[in-house]
Amino acid sequence: MKEFKIQNLIFKIMVVFPICSMLFALCLPLSADALTAEEVVKKSQEAFFYQGKDFKARVMMKLISKSGQERVRELTMLRKNYGASGGEQKYFMYFYQPADVKDMTFMVYKYPAKDDDRWLFVPAINMVRRIAAQDKSSSFVGSDFTYEDVSGRDIEDDTHEIVKEEKLGANDCFVIKSAPKKADVDYSYKLSWIDKGNFLPLKDEYYDKKGGLYRVFSGEEIKDVKGFPTVTKRTMKNLSSGHRTEVTYVKADYNINIEDNLFSERFLKQPPRKWIE
């Protein structure tokens, strides 16, 4: 009887416990993976705005009016991270099109929880002007994208909540509802479909203060660039004005060692060849 008990104990120790712990171990990553809404948003920002040490792309922007008239913006965008996701970043933009703004450059220092610094070089009068910080929800170069859409929004500015998880096309997504804490933006809340695999936003829906859907972002093409999944085609559509903006990244690249001194007034006036070709 006693022997049996010992055997039983041994069995317990040798078999049951490991199985249990294995089962437990199996369970563990699952529960560790149950991300909070904030974590999903953070990962998404990381994947969407902070990928790599630095980043470069030739950006083709098409602004299309309701009646089908088009305006084109073509620029090279250079970005360098200073700190982790959600931290400081510097942007440098050089414009090729429209033709009369060729050589115009635009620089943004982005700070978390603080207004951006922005500078613009106007080649025709050879003048660099600081542009006063303003509403981040204002339009980026006249497109349907806002500054926030281009460079991200502080996570703490919104309350986030996972509303559901569903498939968008073939992709499993978290659907996050983010509602601004302060009423200083145009929308009352936003729903984002975030890919569970690469954490890139595939669709955002913006609801206005009257509760109506009025702006839709869609990530239309995702390509792998140096191992980083990157949204290379995106569209922002304003449903109330009927206006939309299509953006394509060509020649996107990561970790290209952009020098710190590029982000200066001197190079704003005379951007180094290698970055703008």
Add this chain to the structure above:
Amino acid sequence: MRKFSLVEFSVNHPKLVVLLTIIVTLVSMTQFTKIRTDTNPKHMLPETSEVRLWNDDVDKAFSLYEDMIVVGIENEKGVLNKDTLGKIIRITDEILKIKGVATRDVNSFPTITNVSAEESALKVAPLMTEVPKDDTEMQRLRKMLFENPLFINRIISKDGKTTAIYIPLEKGANGKEIADKIREIVSKEKGDEKYYIAGDPVARDTFGVEMFKLMAVFAPIAGMIMLIVRYLMFRDIFLSVTLMMDAMVSIVWSMGLLLALGFPVHIMTSMAPVFLMAIATDSIHIFNEFYFRCREKTDKKTAIIETMHAVGRPVRYTALATAVGFGVLLFMHIIPVKVFGGMVAFGTVALRILSFSFIPAMFTFVKDEHIEKASRSEDAESGRTSQFLKKLAGFGAHKPKTTVFIGLIFFVLAIIGITKTVVNNNMVEWFKRDSEVRVADTVMNQALGGTSLGYVVAISETEDFIKTPEAMRYIEGLQRHIEKLPVVGKTSSVVDYVKRINRVLHDNDPKYDVVPETKDTIGQYLFLFSMSAKPTDLDNVVDYPFKKANIWVQLKTWDAQAMRDVIKAVDEYKISNPIQMELRPAGIAYFNLIWNDEVLSDMIKGFIIALIVVFVILVFNFHSVKWAIVGYTPLLFTILLIYGVVGFIGKDFDMPIAVLSCLSLGMAVDFAIHFISRFKQRVKEQEDAGVPASITDALLWTAARPGKGIMRNAVLFASAFSVMLFAPLTPYITVGAFIVSMMLLSAVMTIIFLPALIMLLQGWLFKCNKCL
């Protein structure tokens, strides 16, 4: 002869006829649920009209909104104080939440784009996101407002006492609901501020409400007045009600048809019930005759048939003339005028069918004793009125030369008056002076740039041409040239933005408040502006390829003439400054001018057609060109006199007045037809009876007997339309005054001048008459 059998049929089967009438009426009434109004002046012209297509193109090219509500906020002590500014922010916030408001493009202190230089930085941002906390901030706001020409007279008056919130509406939004919500928001605020709500949608909706009032309140009142006047004339409630029913039935039929065909009620059509009611008074000739006949013949049925025999012909012809007068409107361009013409023409025909069926059928239900009583009073009454009419006609008959001479003097005066006519149309003046719409408009026109908006579109063949200094200076020069006109309150264009940025980039140095030297600079400034401003700020003034620029011209008056002045100034400028750019007017002010002109040319065309057709009808009716000319004279004379008076008192020759010109012909010709027909009948009867014909006697008889019908008709007509003098909208008042004076005048003209003319021209007239 077919009509005759209709009368006999009706007299023989009165119940069936009445029942049928009631059934058709009830069926027509079922259509009333479909009623909707259309007060959008845009719909005056068809969608395919050139001006509408062009305006739509302009709206599209420059992302313009069709509809805009403007809220004016006035504070006698100035709006730049914490309290009022707080209210502006609160009100704007609430307005942004209203469904149907194009939130992104609302312009007010908290939302309008402000380009300024701040601590060596360029700032493109909303003007005022929060109320200034202290005096320094307030001073800064004041400075920003008053140094920026884009703001002055737009969101701040020069004296700082008035501001405005511009609220564009999404397509298909309900203007009235939004305006009501704004009123509610504004009414929550206490204090000294006065609020004015203006804009096209508000005017349109107010107009729509007043139109319903006219139809639902004024038309029935007119009906009641006619009922009472008729009762006083005939002292018989049953017959008065029958006549009333006659009018009502035809109104219900034509309204039913209009609505069944899916037409909305326009300003013109809303007047149709009153018109039909007035036209229905023509049946009074039947009653008039019926009473005389009843006294002479005791058998009712015979009396009815004989009555219809005697008055059938003139009644048919007057109906035809009236129907034609309105029918010509069908050939016009203005849609509501067409619909109105068709509807009233249909109603007139319906009325006549009723006159030959429903009315005789109803006569059979009248108890004999009633008729006797009524015709006794008729007899007694005929004494006074007929004597008076005889005297009137006697003056014409006995002193024809004097009468005609006096007429000639009036004729000359009328012509002088007509030459003084001012052609104009002002839709805001369709509202009464103390109406909300008009008050708001007046206040805002005094304080700000002007509520009536026109555009001048500069068009070039070359892309990006607008960005050239050449084009910019050209547009700038044009703006300064147009601004010289006293009716122009403010102009704005892309040039204003470029100059503003030029100045702000150069540390607000006024020296740089000019168009830059190179195209690249301009292009880069515009790009800079578009980088941070609201997209529509630029879209509203330049198109996408920069081939077209839109110059906004705010006018201080809704007079169609104002836009004509602008176009003239633009043409002058074009000639003295030739450049590779076309300049074309557009916008609502331009549209108003175009349709105003269209109405006038349509009406002149219609008037000429009506003149010819009515003349032809007269010729047919009288079987004589000469008699047609004679019958025509008092009618034309009446119209000339009225337009002469219009010219003398300086009333604008506007849409309602123009439309009336056609109608008056069709309606006033009735009297001449009745008078001459009956006069000739009388002469013929006397000849047949072998009595030596005395033209004077026959004239006096006509004036006393059918003349009484004419007078009654005119009085009834006038009393019905006099109600419109109290209407809340001026076009109705105009129509009321016009018709009242026209009816009374043409009745008197007919009774005085026809005898005079017939006496003078008897030799010429009767040569032919004998051979008839």
